[in-house]
Amino acid sequence: MGADPGPRADRPRRRSFTAEYKMTMVVEYDRFPAGEKGAMLRREGLYSSHTIEWRRARDAGTLGGTAGAAAAATPAPKRGKTAEQAEIERLRRQNERLAADPARDKAALEIMAKHTRSCSCSPENADHDPKQSR
Structure with missing residues (x-):
């Protein structure tokens, strides 16, 4: 048989998002007018804090990777x-x-x-x- 699933096997797992998805959502969120941003978040099952955090990471050049790797790969003028x-x-x-x-x-x-x-x-x-x- 298989391994014992453990006492928390029935609990939901935390979602993880790819860097591409995060970037797409930030760009899409920024395109919407103020009154329609909430509908986009509800459709995707996101919170506004997600977009805030992802935008900061994008601006810092760390979206989707470690700070060191992104900083080294990104030229200084584009890092913000x-x-x-x-x-x-x-x-x-x-x-x-x-x-x-x-x-x-x-x-x-x-x-x-x-x-x-x-x-x-x-x-x-x-x-x-x-x-x-x-």
Whole structure:
């Protein structure tokens, strides 16, 4: 007879996709207008995260193989961003996030000031400790 199938033999197997299929799906997905992309994904049984991941791999030159093999086989200009460009973009995004923090802090302070002005509490009552009046 054959080998014992094991306790998980009846479970579904994870699908695997060829590099050609991934590239075809990314190209096809990008061609569809925004309202029709979901229909394509449902037809193929895919999630939008698949196309996002596959597009990133394509842009990095690693779709369908290891990073080293794809990088060696692909000329530098076609691989997309250089490491330096990627680092510059990452630092730019980080700078934008950090620059947004003071604006958020200022907005929070303005809200607190408006709240304090709208409350009936006066500054004299703010220093009053109810525990001391016993």
